[in-house]
Amino acid sequence: MDPNFGKELERQRAYLLRVARLQLRDTALAEDVVQDTLAAAIAAEGGFTGKSSVKTWLTGILKHKIVDAIRRKQREPISASTLDEDADLEDFEGLFKGNGAWQQPPADWGDPEQSLSRQQFFDVMQICLDKLPPNTARVFMMREVMELSSEEICKELTITANNLWVILYRARMSLRECLETNWFSAGDNRA
Amino acid sequence: MSPFRHAIGHLLSCKDVSRLLSQAEERPIAGWQRVRVQWHLAVCSMCRSFERQLALMREAMRRYRS
Numbered sequence: 001m002d003p004n005f006g007k008e009l010e011r012q013r014a015y016l017l018r019v020a021r022l023q024l025r026d027t028a029l030a031e032d033v034v035q036d037t038l039a040a041a042i043a044a045e046g047g048f049t050g051k052s053s054v055k056t057w058l059t060g061i062l063k064h065k066i067v068d069a070i071r072r073k074q075r076e077p078i079s080a081s082t083l084d085e086d087a088d089l090e091d092f093e094g095l096f097k098g099n100g101a102w103q104q105p106p107a108d109w110g111d112p113e114q115s116l117s118r119q120q121f122f123d124v125m126q127i128c129l130d131k132l133p134p135n136t137a138r139v140f141m142m143r144e145v146m147e148l149s150s151e152e153i154c155k156e157l158t159i160t161a162n163n164l165w166v167i168l169y170r171a172r173m174s175l176r177e178c179l180e181t182n183w184f185s186a187g188d189n190r191a
Numbered sequence: 192m193s194p195f196r197h198a199i200g201h202l203l204s205c206k207d208v209s210r211l212l213s214q215a216e217e218r219p220i221a222g223w224q225r226v227r228v229q230w231h232l233a234v235c236s237m238c239r240s241f242e243r244q245l246a247l248m249r250e251a252m253r254r255y256r257s
Contacts, residue, residue, distance in 0.1 A: 059256065093206075100204020106240040112247045116254060125251060143217070144252040150217045161218075169213040176244055 005045055008054050009038050015055065016062055018126065022141050023066050024073075025134045033069050037062045063146040067156055070138075092173050109184050121183060128178035132171055139164065140171035203231045208238045212245055 016037060020030035040061050041048075048057055097103055115121045132140060139157070142148045148156070154164055203211070208231050211220055220228055232238055 053257065056257065096204070096206040096209075100206040102205045102237045102241075105237040106244055108240060109244055109247055112250060115247070116251060121251070122255065125255065145256045147256070165210075165214045165217060168217065169210055172213050172245065172248060173209075175248060179248070 002045070005048075006042070009041055009058070012055055012058050013038065016058060019059070019062060019141060019145055020066060022129060022132075022137045024069060025138070029069060029073075033062070033065045037065050040065070059146065063148065066146070070156065092170070095173070107180060107184060115183065124183045125175075125179065128175050128182065131178060132174055136167055136171050136174070139167045140175075143168060203227050205231075205235060205238050205241075208232070208235070209241055212238075212242055216245075216249065 013034060016034045017030055020033050021027060024030045024033065037058060041058055044061070048054070095103055109115070129137065129140075139153060142153050142156075143150075150161060150164055153159075154161055159167075208228055211224065211228055214220070219225075232242065
């Protein structure tokens with residue numbers, strides 16, 4: 001194996017662990033899954049064409065390993081627990097008046113690049129992602145990081161498309177509130 | 192009742208639009224619904240602001256995974 005390739009894989013370990021932990025909510029299992037991913041990547045080194053980044057390629061392998069782990073863990077359909085355990089959709093009702101209008105106008109977050117170009121923004125976003133309730137986080141990461149299609153997620157977790165949209169809506173609204181509180185309303189983070 | 196009056200009689204609220212904009216990331220808004228969303232966005236600066244917030248988060252997640 002090319003030692004530089006091996007080093008590159010190791011550099012990605014922390015990122016893969018963050019994604020796996022958010023999905024699986026089980027550190028030991030996440031570590032196993034990441035270990036399996038890196039092992040598979042080493043075995044498949046010859047198949048890495050360099051067309052995508054190493055990170056993207058590894059995320060693809062990780063995706064399959066996580067889905068396998070979720071399948072093995074799954075004993076009952078997720079939909080009931082997802083809809084009960086996490087915050088209700090009703091929690092976001094408080095954001096709107098009786099007639100459905102916003103209580104508070106959504107704030108102006110300024111020039112996106114002012115935030116997206118800063119590592120501190122992504123540190124704050126990681127904290128916000130970590131705060132998502134477990135099943136919400138899992139679905140959000142499957143969609144936004146692993147880029148599974150709606151159909152794939154619904155099939156894997158045996159939820160309906162409507163369940164999926166509600167969960168993703170909750171995730172986005174939670175993330176939005178967290179970013180608003182911890183980044184955009186803090187001092188000079190609106191540019 | 193003409194189709195035009197029917198549409199006016201069922202205006203979307205900001206709450207409706209916030210859910211549709213989120214849903215649009217997974218499934219494009221159906222034609223008839225899209226017109227109503229666009230009407231609402233044309234007159235509601237609050238929802239335009241929310242739409243920009245969603246776009247920022249979408250781009251943030253794109254960079255996060257890349």
